[in-house]
Amino acid sequence: MRTQKNADCGLRIADLKSEIANPKSEIKTITVAVAGNPNSGKSTLINAIAGTRLYVGNWPGVTVEKKSALFEYEGTNIKLVDLPGTYSLSPYTQEEIIARDYLVHEKPDVIVNVVDATNLERNLYLTVQLLELGIPVVIALNIYDEAEKKGYKIDTKAMEKILGVEVIPTVATKKMGLDNLLKAITNITNSVSMHRPKKLNYGSDIESSVSIVEKQIQNSYSQLSEKYPLRWLAFKLMERDSHVMEEINIENQSFIEEATRHLKKAHGEDMESIMADARYAVAAGLTREVLKKPEFKKMELTEKIDKIVLNRFLGIPIFLAAMWLVFKLTFDVSAPFGDWIDAMTAGPFRRWAEVILGFAHAPAWTASLATDGIIAGVGFVLVFVPVIFAMMFFITFLEGSGYMARAAFVMDRAMHSMGLHGKSFIPMLLGFGCNVPAVYATRVLENPRDKALTSLLIPLMSCGARLPVYVVFIGAFFTAYVGTVLWSLYVMGIALAVLMGIIFKRTLFKGESPMFIMELPPYRMPSFRSLMIHTWEKGKHFLIKAGTYILAVSILVWFLLNLPWGVEHKKDSYLGKMGQVIAPVLAPLGFGNWEAASSLVSGLIAKEIVVGTMGEIYVQKAADENKETPTLTEDLKEMGTSFAGAVKDSAANLISTFGMASLSSKESTEETKERTPLRDVIKGQFTPLTAYAFITFVLLYMPCIVVAIAMRQEFGTWKWFGIAFAYQMVLAWVVAFVIYQGGRLLGLG
Amino acid sequence: MNLANLKPGEHGKITKMGAMGPLKRRLMDMGVLVGEKVKVEKIAPLGDPIEVTIKNYNLSLRKKEAEGIEVEVVK
Known part of the structure; x- marks a missing residue:
């Protein structure tokens, strides 16, 4: 750029002229790195300053989140870069290396050091290290209100004198002191030489x-x-x-x-x-x-809460209750919206596309691609959005409030025995609802090893999408033992997760397990604004990044199902042909026919699709529905009223969660008693033994494509999905084999 | 006597850091230093990890990590 400019003198003179005419054009851009301890309110401060101008990406080469923002403040362009929260700048953790490499190599103009005023000494330990770098520093003495409430008196003037840096009291949650902070930042860059931090004397x-x-x-x-x-x-x-x-x-x-x-x-x-x-x-x-500090310390709120929450006898029941609540809220609040999106894309949007394509006289296959491929694909992506928003909201709340650290403290012993960290429990639990948000929730784990191992085990948690498959088969064969059979599947998943955890700990993740040196921060109410910004960032990220992938895959699957164009029988489609190739491998498991094999292949998209494909293959399509097509206005009206319905349902679920009433189990037993044509066909094609082997296989085999994409996004590589895919395939085959062949030996087949 | 031997409510003073490498550095970064006063607050419901107060904040660590920290009991 520069050489080009130099070459073109005319341009430079023009630039100069306009600068003279308009002095505003010499706006300076300064880079400000924000450093601080975890729990110092750093991210709340960043959110308060930059808000929606934040851009979230990754630090190069690693999966640690990088937030930055560019904005103007009183004639200065400020580029804000959020460094990972660290206690120190040692060379041992990923976060610390990122922070120091940035400070040393990128040489920001100013470092804003967020210091927790209620925990001065440990926070200043990082400050001392930052000052060694010789870069101008401004200290944001955050959580200042809480320190005052505790009766702390901090002599900021003395602090400024000793350190040679400006100290600005701030309360990020109430947006207090931010203007002073920004002023201090811009002042520094006007006279850098005067703001070199003092050299501290180490003896x-x-x-x-x-x-x-x-x-x-x-x-x-x-x-x-x-x-x-x-x-x-x-x-x-x-x-x-x-x-x-x-x-x-x-x-x-x-x-x-x-x-x-x-x-x-x-x-x-x-x-x-x-x-x-x-x-x-x-x-x-x-x-x-x-x-x-005041001479007598009052018993603080955090201490009082912990007395109960971490109590020897109450600790675990309270933890389980809290987890149950998080699970229910995440899935119950989001479900009506997911259903609404599902109904909209399957209904009105699909019909409109058909109408439009009909007008355009598009060939039948383009209509099918548009509706079955693209619109269904978009709908499929959107359906996940509410649950990811809900998950992020509650996870961020748990982290921001300080309970996440307590949950890890309570559960660490149990999780550690499988080579995991106490915090792994929450992603694993969310896995029972849906593995996708569960994989995203592994971000609560700081250590890459913990993250990877947890993600590998999550797919063994039986998610909601597998339930429809169980329901069909249980309805066909085990109506007398609905509860027992269902329960056996969930328990089998958990038991195998424990087993695989122990195996992985000794093989793939051999060596010292990461340490558990964790601060138990004081309980604090996270600011609503900060919660919403985090949630929004994550949801947006999913929509854009994961959404594109998922859409591409769903179009690919449409081709697989429908090509060569015009096949009369599913057996002749690519999917059917794949089923025929795979079937012999499944023969020792008791379901070696192309129909079952093709259904399993289609389950790559989502496990509930296994049922849909089986329906299409086994059951002749009912005669064309003679329903009247609704008009556009009816459609629009329907969209509005059903959205209102979704809001109402979501609110009702919220209330019923706190009222401790759960309807879901009742519904699923009712469902299992219904007779459907698919169930009758399955009765002829499977025996109770092969049926059980089949649903076990569905429980264990490969994660669905959305989980794959979530893993790719979280780790930046396909490696972990590859490992999960491979071990789950083997595991599913072996377990189904043992069940089927063992059952035959016992004379059950 | 090491930190894992202290009972909840007991105070100690750190006399020696037995840990090595990254674990030692991490502990020191968190303020676990020789001469520092430490109080054991709680043991987790399942028996591990433990919670201690050091440098005016609460820290949790596994017993195995606490075993490398030598302390003398302070009344």
Whole structure:
């Protein structure tokens, strides 16, 4: 760009002229990185400042979320970049490496350090490390209202003097102090040299060592001192920071050893520990100087709640009740809207498309592609939106309120035995409703290993889409044991998840399981605005990113089902042909016919489709429905009234959840007693034994395509879906084999 | 005596950090340092992990991680 501009002098002069005429055009753009501890209210602060201008993406190469925003404030363009919440800048966690790499290599103009005023010392430990970088810092002393309520007196003026940075009290949840914060940011960039943070003194022995190392770097590796902040680099070399050592790769390291030998000897520790101690000593000293606490501590609300919530006897029942509530709310509140979208795309939208294509005299196959392929596909994507919104809302609430950490604390022992983290319980539980939001919910897990293992086990949780398959077969064969058979499937899924968890822990994820060093933050009411922004971001992300994939796949499946165009019998379609190829593999399981095999293949889209395909294959289509086609106005009216109905149902579900009334189990038993033509045909095609083997296979075999796409999105690679697909196929085959052949040996077949 | 041996309500003072590598660094980053006072608040309903107060905030860690932290009981 620059060379082009230089070449074209005329353009430059024109630019200059317009600048003189209009001084506003020299708007400066500054980059502001926001750093802070988890639970410091950092994301609430970002949401409060940037709101809907936030852009959510990923940090390159990893699946950690990156939020940024670009906006103008009083004549300055501010580019805000949210760094992952960290307690430190060590080289061990993904989040910390991302944060430090950004600060060191991208060199933002200003760092906004969000500090929790109620937890000064531990938060200042990060501040101390940020100051080592020599980048101007503004401290947002957040949650200031709570600190005041506790009777804390913080001398911000003294803090500013000691640290050499501006300290702005803020209350992000109430949008207080944000204007002052933005002013402080823009002030800094007008006179950077005056705002260099002070060099904090880590004690004479450390300081003399660091100055030796600094000199050595300047003398022997001057190119490094241009690339890195000198003092920071010297500390990293002294600490033998693995990440930095690898990056700079210097040969002669003996000068580091020389400079630090006496320190290690005097402290009897490694340098990393000596430095952590020194930084905390500075943070503690600073805290002593600026913070005055009341002498008597009141019993705080968090303590009172935890006394009950984490009680030895009440802890687990309360946890289970809370989980039940989250599950019910997520699925019950969203279901009526999902049903409404489903009905709309299957009804009016489909009819309108048919009418339009009819007018255009489009050939029959385009009409089929448009309705069965595209419109059905779009509907299929949209149906997931309400449940993903609902899930994100409640998960964000659990995290923001502080209960998520408690849930992990209560459940960790049980989950740890399968190699998982206490927080894994929530995604696994959501899996019983739908595996898709469950996979997205794994984002509550920070460690990539925990995330991957949890995602691999989620598909074994029997989701709602598998129920229609069970219902058909149970209705045909096991009407006397509806409850027992259903229960056996759910329990089998859980038992196999435990088993597979233990196997994966010892094979795929061999080695130390990640640590469980977790803060239990004070309970806080998350701001509604922040909740809504998070929920909206996630829903939007799903619609755009996952939606495109799902749509593409559903069109592909339409081709599979319908090509070659004009086939009279499903057996001759590609799907039928695939079924014929696969059938022999399924023969040892007791259902080796092309009809069953084709139905199973179609279940890749969603497991309930197995029933639909079976219906199409086994049951001759009923004569064309003689229903009258509604007019456009009737359709529109219907859309409105049924949406109102959905809102009403959702509200009713919300109320009934709290009223502890559940109708769903009653409905499904009623359904199983109904007689349908499909059920009669199945009775002739299966035996009770093969039927049970078949529904077990449906429970266990491959995750559906939407889960695959969710996994791809969460991990940025198809790898984990590939592993899930492979192990589930084998598992389903083996278990169905054992059931069928075992049953035959026992004389049940 | 290590941190996992303390009973709920008991106070201790950290005398030695036995952990190594990333675990040690993580603990130190969270303020678990030699000389620091620590109080065991609770044990989880299933017996593990434990909750402690350190540097004026609440931290939970597994017993196995607490075993590497030597303490002396403080009355």
